[in-house]
Amino acid sequence: MKVLIVYDSRSGNTKRMAHYVEEGVKAEGVDVDVMKVDNANVDDLPNYRGLILGSPVYYGLPSAKIKEYLDSSIKHHNKLDGMVGGAFASSGGTHTGAETTILALLEALMVHGMIIQGTSSANHYGAASVGAPEDKDIEVCRKLGGRIARLVKKLNE
Amino acid sequence: MKVLIVYDSRSGNTKRMAHYVEEGVKAEGVDVDVMKVDNANVDDLPNYRGLILGSPVYYGLPSAKIKEYLDSSIKHHNKLDGMVGGAFASSGGTHTGAETTILALLEALMVHGMIIQGTSSANHYGAASVGAPEDKDIEVCRKLGGRIARLVKKLNE
Amino acid sequence: MKVLIVYDSRSGNTKRMAHYVEEGVKAEGVDVDVMKVDNANVDDLPNYRGLILGSPVYYGLPSAKIKEYLDSSIKHHNKLDGMVGGAFASSGGTHTGAETTILALLEALMVHGMIIQGTSSANHYGAASVGAPEDKDIEVCRKLGGRIARLVKKLNE
Amino acid sequence: MKVLIVYDSRSGNTKRMAHYVEEGVKAEGVDVDVMKVDNANVDDLPNYRGLILGSPVYYGLPSAKIKEYLDSSIKHHNKLDGMVGGAFASSGGTHTGAETTILALLEALMVHGMIIQGTSSANHYGAASVGAPEDKDIEVCRKLGGRIARLVKKLNE
Numbered sequence: 085m086k087v088l089i090v091y092d093s094r095s096g097n098t099k100r101m102a103h104y105v106e107e108g109v110k111a112e113g114v115d116v117d118v119m120k121v122d123n124a125n126v127d128d129l130p131n132y133r134g135l136i137l138g139s140p141v142y143y144g145l146p147s148a149k150i151k152e153y154l155d156s157s158i159k160h161h162n163k164l165d166g167m168v169g170g171a172f173a174s175s176g177g178t179h180t181g182a183e184t185t186i187l188a189l190l191e192a193l194m195v196h197g198m199i200i201q202g203t204s205s206a207n208h209y210g211a212a213s214v215g216a217p218e219d220k221d222i223e224v225c226r227k228l229g230g231r232i233a234r235l236v237k238k239l240n241e
Numbered sequence: 242m243k244v245l246i247v248y249d250s251r252s253g254n255t256k257r258m259a260h261y262v263e264e265g266v267k268a269e270g271v272d273v274d275v276m277k278v279d280n281a282n283v284d285d286l287p288n289y290r291g292l293i294l295g296s297p298v299y300y301g302l303p304s305a306k307i308k309e310y311l312d313s314s315i316k317h318h319n320k321l322d323g324m325v326g327g328a329f330a331s332s333g334g335t336h337t338g339a340e341t342t343i344l345a346l347l348e349a350l351m352v353h354g355m356i357i358q359g360t361s362s363a364n365h366y367g368a369a370s371v372g373a374p375e376d377k378d379i380e381v382c383r384k385l386g387g388r389i390a391r392l393v394k395k396l397n398e
Numbered sequence: 399m400k401v402l403i404v405y406d407s408r409s410g411n412t413k414r415m416a417h418y419v420e421e422g423v424k425a426e427g428v429d430v431d432v433m434k435v436d437n438a439n440v441d442d443l444p445n446y447r448g449l450i451l452g453s454p455v456y457y458g459l460p461s462a463k464i465k466e467y468l469d470s471s472i473k474h475h476n477k478l479d480g481m482v483g484g485a486f487a488s489s490g491g492t493h494t495g496a497e498t499t500i501l502a503l504l505e506a507l508m509v510h511g512m513i514i515q516g517t518s519s520a521n522h523y524g525a526a527s528v529g530a531p532e533d534k535d536i537e538v539c540r541k542l543g544g545r546i547a548r549l550v551k552k553l554n555e
Numbered sequence: 556m557k558v559l560i561v562y563d564s565r566s567g568n569t570k571r572m573a574h575y576v577e578e579g580v581k582a583e584g585v586d587v588d589v590m591k592v593d594n595a596n597v598d599d600l601p602n603y604r605g606l607i608l609g610s611p612v613y614y615g616l617p618s619a620k621i622k623e624y625l626d627s628s629i630k631h632h633n634k635l636d637g638m639v640g641g642a643f644a645s646s647g648g649t650h651t652g653a654e655t656t657i658l659a660l661l662e663a664l665m666v667h668g669m670i671i672q673g674t675s676s677a678n679h680y681g682a683a684s685v686g687a688p689e690d691k692d693i694e695v696c697r698k699l700g701g702r703i704a705r706l707v708k709k710l711n712e
Binding site for chain 4: 371
């Protein structure tokens with residue numbers, strides 16, 4: 085019952101977010117692997133019960149590397165239904181594509197049949213940070229990790 | 242442990258879809274109420290474990306009536322987190338806004354903190370029908386109802 | 399060669415944004431009417447060369463009143479192709495649905511065949527403000543108005 | 556005053572669509588280059604007045620190759636404002652992500668400040684085809700090319 089976090093990061097901001105999302109997962113007592121997309125291998129995907137993708141915002145969408153990871157995951161198509169999914173994104177400014185990036189990631193995870201959960205508190209769709217994550221962003225990242233971990237536990241106990 | 246289907250319909254096509262989604266929920270042994278949006282009252286929302294919204298496609302988005310229902314649901318904000326959500330839409334043509342309508346509905350449900358599930362088989366985001374639902378659309382509607390019902394059972398048992 | 403701004407507003411924030419968008423249009427020497435959605439009448443729509451819609455963010459989407467305005471605009475369907483469109487939104491928090499609200503509005507305008515323009519500087523899709531517009535938001539609103547006005551002039555000269 | 560069509564294609568369906576979009580551009584007397592994304596070079600982008608991107612639907616989004624093209628176009632950021640943009644997509648089924656793919660492409664083009672136009676007739680956001688383009692899809696592709704070419708002429712005459 086393990087969660088996988090795959091992220092892309094150039095400036096280091098999305099990597100920092102990944103770290104706080106990881107903390108949120110662990111705080112719920114759920115195991116988690118964190119991998120930079122360059123080192124991630126889709127072969128391992130079916131071993132996980134949750135997948136959280138993180139990307140910098142490039143042209144309002146996930147980076148090409150994250151998309152390449154998603155495209156290559158087709159080898160597991162029809163085998164990931166019911167997995168828990170989530171997303172986070174780091175942007176260079178406010179309202180410059182973080183929401184559309186997160187939703188793009190969630191759309192891809194839905195095509196895999198994954199289960200995703202919003203939250204009635206900010207950030208509703210996933211965690212977003214403008215530049216380096218500040219205190220409120222760190223909290224949102226931890227909450228995202230916690231939400232996913234609890235859902236993984238509930239669905240797999 | 243009950244599911245609520247709320248739909249808007251003018252021509253009757255979305256109403257027909259609601260009927261088949263209802264069949265899918267029932268086939269899983271889960272109780273379901275079906276209400277036209279004109280008669281639906283958000284007061285009852287917290288009594289349900291699942292909410293499936295259906296709308297005709299008006300300008301690539303849910304109808305104003307469905308949006309009015311969502312806007313009035315704010316009285317329950319913070320109280321619907323963890324509910325299961327789903328969506329279906331009826332359009333006048335292929336690729337004329339059914340996907341954007343379904344995603345708009347799912348976005349709203351995510352703002353309520355709801356749990357939604359895609360599917361690795363068509364239609365990934367929710368059930369869509371061009372005009373009156375044909376056999377393949379009926380099947381997609383039933384599958385949507387079944388998917389939601391199973392998730393409701395799993396999360397509430 | 400006139401632009402119409404239609405907005406919904408409860409707290410007054412979207413109304414303030416409408417004012418600054420209006421300033422941006424006027425600064426380009428283009429006439430502009432500003433109407434609260436309650437007083438707006440779709441009958442007048444074909445008289446304008448540009449339409450800018452503003453909405454508070456309700457459940458990640460435009461308000462029901464703005465949607466009602468869009469739904470009723472169907473009486474002019476096929477007659478607004480080539481009009482210039484734009485959108486702005488006021489949200490209660492950062493990354494809580496402003497982008498999805500703006501894109502929902504733009505999707506509706508595209509279904510009318512309208513011409514929309516992004517911008518390579520923030521906010522790419524349209525103007526967004528968290529709460530009351532601050533200096534940077536005011537500037538973004540004015541730029542949106544200016545961009546639309548210039549496009550209206552270019553397309554109608 | 557030239558338009559560039561960049562497409563990705565594996566099965567050949569998106570390539571076929573590119574051909575019909577090209578026909579639509581040419582029918583308006585506007586020059587057009589068509590390039591498979593593998594051979595496309597962002598260096599040439601500023602020489603064009605219009606950019607039409609075509610992609611197969613991979614996980615509800617453009618292919619990684621098309622995204623890589625977009626990511627590398629950052630070298631021209633702030634220099635493409637006012638260019639005309641458009642999009643088309645080829646999917647494996649109805650309502651399986653063609654709309655979200657087209658909108659993702661349009662979002663990216665808006666981040667570049669491009670000008671895009673919907674249409675009041677199907678397909679509102681861009682051209683979509685399920686599998687190999689049939690007669691109605693061919694017509695939609697031609698219309699997309701024509702719409703973009705006319706807008707390029709109007710904005711650059």
